[in-house]
Amino acid sequence: MPASFRIYNTLSREVETFEPQTEGKVGLYVCGMTVYDHCHVGHARAMVVFDAFVRYLRHRGWDVTFVRNFTDVDDKIISRAAEQGRDPAELAQSFIDAFHEDVAELGLQHPTHEPRVTTSIDQIVDMIQRLVDTGHAYPADGSVWFDVGSDDDYGKLSSRKVDDQFSNPDKGSGKRSPADFALWKGAKPGEPQWESPWGPGRPGWHIECSAMAEKCLGETIDIHGGGLDLVFPHHENEIAQSECSHGDAPYARYWMHNGLLKMGKSLGNVINLRDALKAFPAEAIRLYYLQNQYRSPLPWDDAALPDALSMLSRLYEAREKAEAMEGEEPAEVVAKQLGADAMKVLELGRGFQKRFYAAVDHDFNTAQGLGFLFEVVRALNRFSNHKKARKRGGPVVAPALEAFRLVRDAFGIMGMATTAFHDEVKAKRLGALGLERSDVEAKVEARSQARADKDWARADALRDELVEMGIEVLDLSDGVTWRVKLASAEEA
């Protein structure tokens, strides 16, 4: 029996309790990429939000069918291909491959289905035919247009009135009304095209999602997701197409929209996901998105990923301390003997799951859920300062370790072994600063020798050189280690 959750529904503008159509099952459709370029960090937010959402629902016992499409034929693909003298299909495929590489490194799970427009032409033509047959669409000059005036419900998702939005009539397109939109675009010479009852052409942008959703999930899907910028016109048009071709069946019961990243060409801060992944661990990028509520606009600047990496390091370092703790006694006994700090860790660790579920079940509030984890971390760090924590604290921190595992399963964060995490951070940060690991280690070793010789001046000079390079040296009680400074991250 899956756990109940609540989610903000753009259709009602309220947080609602999710009611499945079929007991225990969730059908989720999320608008994917138009593959004319690399996935950037803005796309990645949507990818991560819905990936984590699916993970979480599955963790909570739901049987989720997750569909995310590719738009692999489109005006932008065609014009980009023309610019580069490439074949549009080849260009689209190359960016699909690149996307798969990028999101695999980002740690995304595969959707249940990943339909493409070019392999869904039959379903698209079929849906257009149904719309033409029922009087909701009309052919003109080799294209087919959706008749917005034929749909009384048009505008219900975006609360827009047709008259307000379209004051400038298009000329020469064959459209009856400026609000009408293309279902089928008549072929132009040299462009990709398919046969249809209305002549050769290709699908319009909106119809593909309606057709692919129907193909993979049936007439009514449980949750339709996508970026907030797609509400109008894309999702509004999807509703119109699907509901007019389905009779009474609603298209989607819940509409879930993620907020956008504050980035854009005008801000000059558009970063490709693969470039971000070169400089930062995937989990830091995931954490950056999930530490904010998914509906809020999210700032994007040079400090974003360094900050997220700081947070992530704090989590890994705390977990490492907890993992190192030993002991076999009953947790209560140890906690009582070691004092209030031990009691606090035990208490917060044991209470974590309930608080975490409560937060995330309420409109997928990952930020609050992670906030609770940081409370556990603070208590854990504090407890770890106790002399006897290392030898006897194991049972006390066991529930805290369970909390880390829960976050790993639910969000796909904290999934690495500690050493692997530190290695990845070093490799990526050194790469970003243009440093060789062997050079850094040689200098660190030289400094250790100077320290052993009590040549403090030389040791400090070497340390200054390292700091200058962007490396900070940590003299811990059990040895010397080093890390790449995060504050010097300028290139992200």
Next chain:
RNA sequence: GGUGGGGUAGCCAAGUGGUUAGGCAAUGGUUUGCAAAACCAUCAUACGCGAGUUCGAAUCUCGUCCCCACCUCCA
């Protein structure tokens, strides 16, 4: 102009009427050969402004001032 969403301490940010959310930065302390890291303390009786409802409001109501997004391709 239309539609929607916001304004919470130095910055980011959660908050589902009533117990210190959280993160980052800064300053002081513990620690250290000196640092760093970690921990502790402070900045924090914060909620745009003005009224109202309530025993009690960041949270509800009304008014008001700003900001942002979308309305053209966008995640």
